Amino acid sequence: MKIMHFLLISLLAFVFWDQSQTNAASNGAGRRPPMGWNSWNHFGCSVDENIVRGTADALLSTGLSRVGYEYVNIDDCWAEQNRDAQGNLVAKASKFPSGIKALADYVHSKGLKLGIYSDAGSYTCSKTMPGSLGHEQQDANTFASWGIDYLKYDNCFNGGIEARKRYPTMSEALMKSGRPIFYSMCEWGEQNPATWAPNIANSWRTTGDIQDNWDSITSRADQNNQWAAYAGPGGWNDPDMLEVGNGGMTIEEYRSHFSIWALMKAPLLIGCDVRTASQEITQIVGNKEVINVNQDLLGVQGTKVSQQGNLEVWAGPLTNKRVAVILWNRSSSTASITAQWQNIDLSSNVVVQARDLWAHRNLPTRLQGSLTSNVEPHACKMYILTPLYG
């Protein structure tokens, strides 16, 4: 009897240990939304090792690494069309002649991390390189041996196999590779990944591909908003990478894009050419006060809390009972927008100090019950409210 008892307990202990080994939320990555850069939105398939090195240098020289940007992520088109004789992925010699390991060493020497891309299918979306379906462990081991810190895992050419079968396989392979690798699922939100990915991945796309225009960012924000309850430390909803600085939107639109992504606890992956970005652009993505909202350790995704036509209030709780609030004017004329305490989880008698995160100043008077401001078309105001008493 005692032996049976012992065997049963050993079996249970093993099952729990084994699960913790294969649960991405326990890989230690992504306790806060990841911050960094990705090559796709600006460079597409023309990414090469000089761009990657130059971007690592620029993250340091612009000061962006100091405010938290650490991942330098290579997207699609980095590999040769065919695997080698042993079935390994091979870096494309014409674009990455030094190889990925050398690039990882360079990026690490700057105190940054290197990310790479593959696909849960037979090819990646560009069809210029193989996918990892059926090669998960071999590829995860390759990435680990190169010193990769982040994997974006796409969804093209998947042979109609269920996402819920394909994505966990790579999650387990990464865990077994022995290196903590942030696992970013790029399933485009097709099978509602927020409901099943938190045990598998550190982030999951909730939308199709972003474009550098207003309709694209407003619709992506709304789609991502539905899944807020599923996000938290270790696993985040991903409405796709930033377009700030790519030239298709106005400065106010880019500021709105960045503010809402930060409040939604989205990954903050810069998608422009950091090497040549203007100061106006680096000041948007480098706004430390807005970044602090994104990186707040409470890790609760802010949501749309009220709406009158195209005038919206978004808000979410922060540590120390503070509240982050955005007044977002999605209309085409200047308008007054009000956040009511009852909509942002504050009791009506609470008095707050409000700080404007874009003007970098505290509002001169303390507020009770509501906050109102005029907001320009397609612009937003973003605040942190700190309760004083009440």
Ligand code: GLA
């Ligand atoms: C898909 C992804 C994009 C990008 C491209 C690369 O469309 O959703 O983010 O990675 O593939 O081909």
